[in-house]
Amino acid sequence: MEVIASLIVAILTLMAWSMLYRETVFYRFVEHLIIGFSMGYTLYITIDTLKKIWISPMLAGxxxxxxxxxxxxxxxxxxxxxxxxxxxxxxxxxxxxxxxxxxxxxxPVQIIGQIKPFFLNLREVGAPAIINWLVVIITTVTTLAYFTFTREHKGALGWAAKIGRWSMMAAFGATFGATIGCDLLYIIERCIFLHKAPQVYLLPIAIIVIVVDILRRGGK
Amino acid sequence: MSEKGGLIEVLGRNYRQVIWIGVLILCFLPAFVPLGIPISIDKLTIKAYKCIEELEPGDLVLVSPDFTPGMWVEVGPAMNAIMQHLFMKKVRIVIVSFYIDGPVLAEKILREIDIGDAKYGVDYVNLGYLPGMETAMAAFVENPRRIEYDYYGTPVEELEIMKDVKSIGDFKLYIFACVTWPDPWIRQFSGKVPKIITVISPAAISLVMPYVSGGQLYSMLPGTKGGAEYEALMKRPGVATSIMDATSLCLTFVMLLVIVGNISYWRKRLRGE
Structure with missing residues (x-):
């Protein structure tokens, strides 16, 4: 049973990946299957949850x-x-x-909780903590300066806004980089799954199917 | 760009295919030939590990696997590692989900790890899905006994583990996994349970770090990398560890592509193209 399940999952993975080659009927099938399953599951959980947290307690009085x-x-x-x-x-x-x-x-959590750590006893903490503290102070204040639109961004405010923009770019860059890393995880996890037997035997079949299709379409 | 040209121009015209083939090769390579690239363990992962290590058998821990099956690979392996540790410590685990897919993911985690001789209803329970997101979290924090039935429809009064759950303060630790904006969980649970650990997508690290340094979060595991570090601390290599080799290779490849892309862009710009 486990072998059949693994093969089905592997076939569906390769069908979804067929999109990398070109738009195919296999990809479309998997796309519809996923949407269908998601909707079915969501409907089931919704009805089940309604039964547990609404119908049953209500019928109980x-x-x-x-x-x-x-x-x-x-x-x-x-x-x-x-x-x-x-x-x-x-x-x-x-x-x-x-x-x-x-x-x-x-x-209490996001405003007071986030302001509290700003009040450091600089004599008790080490140099890295002071540097970190300075970075946080400067980037916070300058980012706020960037979003100050009541005055023209000139002079000191202009410089602060510029530093604020660079601060935000650094944060967005870090997030974007991490997102790329996350996206790779999806492929890697599937590759690890596909390299195991019996699903690994489907890989040459998939390659042959693609090659045959390329030849059939005259190398387009 | 001219139609004729050398290999570089052909590759340049079909750069998407080149990137995909390169990534696929690097993804499959460590699966067939394990490289064992060493990973450094972050101090936050050590902090999370020590926090669970200090728990006493029988302590109550609240867990929320609040992500979707599609996002499994981002946080799932780390959740497996941390849940495995909880079961090894013989703490009592209450699972509640604020995402519709949470209950089924909890089932998947419990199926994939070794729960030993833990008994359902005594050592762990899956309370299922509580709709309403932040409103539901607030309601649960106010009174965890508000849920009347578990995921399988069993009345909560009949579950032994729930007899000791009278208020949110009974939990020693709260662990939640999410791949989105973590603010609702932090807002509602911070200050209500002694410690909060999050298993978060690496893409959301920059959103979480202010809460870690501010003390609202005790620690965090950054996705699968955190999971691999956690598996190393537990000396139980699992899925997360096997993913890290390929991740390191692929990220190096991506960095090279970024450098090559920038050099190519600046060359064209300097030539005035």
Whole structure:
């Protein structure tokens, strides 16, 4: 059973990779399969979750759960031009509660929590920590200066904004580099999977299929 | 660029294919010929390892595998390593997911690691998916017993492990894995559990580091690299370790391409092309 499962997964991987050669029916099939599976799974989990956190508790007597249910169903009125305005109540509840919980915790965790480490006792920490502290201070202040649009970026503000722009470019560059590294992981993991038996025997078959197709299409 | 020309021009015209073939060769090479390129272990990985090492058997640990199956390779191997360590330490694990795919990924992790003689409902539990993202996190932090059924539909009261879970403060450690903006998890759980460790995509490291230096996060594992480092600390090489050889080779190749691309660009610019 494990062998069959491995072969199916390997075939689907190679079908998806056929896109690297050219747009093929195999790639299209895998694309539709993934979307179908994702939707099926999401639907199953949604229904299962509704059963656990809404239907069962409500049938057990927790009737107050009817209120979020009504607000949820109101979202579907967005499909009707006449009753679309009702969907705003549901959206308001979702956005309001989400923002409320987020903002409430953002102050102690993200604002005060992030400002606290700035207050260092420079006599107690070593040189690397002081350098790091200076880098953080300079990049934070200059990045804020870059987003100050109430004054023209000239003189000291202009220089600060320039340093801020370089700081952001360094951060975005690091993120972009890491993203490229992550993207490679997807191929590497599949290669490690494909090099194992029995799926490794599919590789020469895939190469032969591509070569035959190239010859059939006259080397295009 | 002229149609005729040497090999370099032909390669230049078909650079996408050249890059793909180069990457594929470098990806497959270590799979057939293991190179064993050494990896340095980051101090944050050591910090995370020591944190779990200091846990006592029976301590409660909360885990959230909040990513999608498509992102498995970015954080999955590291989650496997860290979960393996938790089971080896015989701590009690409560898994709750704020992502719809979380429960099935938790199943995958539990299937792939050696859980020893741990019993479901006694030593670990999968509470399934709690919808609502940050709102759900806030609700769970306020009262973890708000969930009435586990992933399999068993009432939570019937699970022995949940008898000791009365508030979020009962957990000694919270571990979450995500591949996106980690702010919601940090906002809701910081200060509520003694320590938080995140397993995060390497692409999001720059987003997480301020929280590590600020103390809101105790430590982090940067994706598969972190997983490989963790496997090295545990002396149990796994998938993450096997991925690192090819990653090192491919990233060197990418760096070379960036250098060659820049040289080519500046040559053309200086020639006025």
């Amino acid at each position: 927790n009737w107050i759960l009817i209120i979020p249910a009504i607000l949820g169903f109101l979202l579907y009125t967005s499909f009707s031009e006449r009753y679309r305005y009702l969907s705003r109540w549901g959206i308001a509840a979702i956005a309001g509660s989400g923002a409320g919980f987020a903002v409430g915790r953002a102050v």
